[in-house]
Amino acid sequence: MVSTGLEVLSAFTCCLVLVAYVLAYLYSRQLTKRVSFQLTVLLSGIEVFYSLAQIFSNYYSTPGFLCNLGVFLFVFFSMWSILISMFIAINLQLVFIYNTRKENLFLKYAVGSVFISVMLTLPPLFIGAYGFDETANLCWYSRSFDVVIVGLFVSPYKWATNYLPSIIFIAYSTYAAVRVMIKLISSSRSNHNSNNSTRHNVPTQKVVAKLVSRLMFYPLVPLISNFFNIYGEADYAITHVNKFSLLVPALTGTSIQGLLTSILFFTIDPAWTKLYKDIRKYYNPQFEKENSTSINGMSSISHFQLHNPYLHFDGPKDVIEIRTIPRKEGIARFV
Numbered sequence: 001m002v003s004t005g006l007e008v009l010s011a012f013t014c015c016l017v018l019v020a021y022v023l024a025y026l027y028s029r030q031l032t033k034r035v036s037f038q039l040t041v042l043l044s045g046i047e048v049f050y051s052l053a054q055i056f057s058n059y060y061s062t063p064g065f066l067c068n069l070g071v072f073l074f075v076f077f078s079m080w081s082i083l084i085s086m087f088i089a090i091n092l093q094l095v096f097i098y099n100t101r102k103e104n105l106f107l108k109y110a111v112g113s114v115f116i117s118v119m120l121t122l123p124p125l126f127i128g129a130y131g132f133d134e135t136a137n138l139c140w141y142s143r144s145f146d147v148v149i150v151g152l153f154v155s156p157y158k159w160a161t162n163y164l165p166s167i168i169f170i171a172y173s174t175y176a177a178v179r180v181m182i183k184l185i186s187s188s189r190s191n192h193n194s195n196n197s198t199r200h201n202v203p204t205q206k207v208v209a210k211l212v213s214r215l216m217f218y219p220l221v222p223l224i225s226n227f228f229n230i231y232g233e234a235d236y237a238i239t240h241v242n243k244f245s246l247l248v249p250a251l252t253g254t255s256i257q258g259l260l261t262s263i264l265f266f267t268i269d270p271a272w273t274k275l276y277k278d279i280r281k282y283y284n285p286q287f288e289k290e291n292s293t294s295i296n297g298m299s300s301i302s303h304f305q306l307h308n309p310y311l312h313f314d315g316p317k318d319v320i321e322i323r324t325i326p327r328k329e330g331i332a333r334f335v
Contacts, residue, residue, distance in 0.1 A: 004055055018045060035109070047258030061139050076121040085218050129141055153237050228252075
């Protein structure tokens with residue numbers, strides 16, 4: 001089954017992220033203390049179990065307790081991953097919009113996301129809402145609880161405990177990401193139009209924009225992976241038919257969720273980019289020489305700091321603060 005192969009690949013790549021975290025921790029504990037990095041690693045760990053839950057459901061696809069359990073695990077880890085993605089966006093919003101940086105909120109994010117996920121996904125298990133879906137021929141929500149509302153076939157537990165919360169969380173993640181981007185654009189334009197005494201802050205804003213925009217891709221992953229799943233259910237409510245043409249992309253989307261998260265981590269995550277460049281510099285000094293004048297990622301910030309007396313860095317904490325000394329209001333923070 002193609003979806004099973006993608007799920008195995010997703011679990012494997014997410015395990016590589018966990019290995020990378022261990023290497024980063026051994027290399028520099030300071031790099032691993034930032035909240036967004038910790039949330040990303042936690043998200044990868046959740047994606048491992050999410051992929052395993054999908055594989056479990058594939059092999060226990062006959063009515064019974066294991067079928068119900070497989071659906072619960074699938075929905076629980078799916079909801080948990082969506083919440084962590086939302087908290088990554090919320091953390092960016094708190095840090096960059098509201099300048100909240102004194103407290104490390106990772107533990108609160110982790111505990112809160114688990115609590116919300118359990119409260120949403122556990123009740124359907126006890127009342128028997130999880131089960132075998134005869135219309136799709138797989139373990140999912142039982143159709144025995146479906147009701148007809150204004151001519152629409154609606155599964156109340158499916159929408160109340162899965163789809164509607166997912167839509168709300170994903171929508172808020174997108175909203176938070178857009179707010180941060182608007183803040184970045186307005187700050188960049190403000191600095192660009194200011195007098196020459198603040199000209200050193202302009203390239204710094206470009207660096208901040210790159211780093212925050214990288215982190216903002218994470219909330220888009222659950223949107224991509226769950227779109228056809230939600231759309232397919234909405235289509236079923238209208239047509240009363242489970243369409244194979246929608247089922248295939250829905251299964252594919254959920255199967256590659258962990259893979260997408262891993263790709264983002266290894267290609268655009270600021271902390272991992274910093275670690276990778278430091279390792280390359282250590283083994284290849286020529287690499288440092290070639291990149292010493294570029295502004296790209298966290299290593300470029302260190303270079304810019306060393307060659308710009310107007311910049312001061314506070315960290316490493318859950319965020320790094322970039323302060324332009326000649327102008328007190330010129331402050332940008334990012335995770």
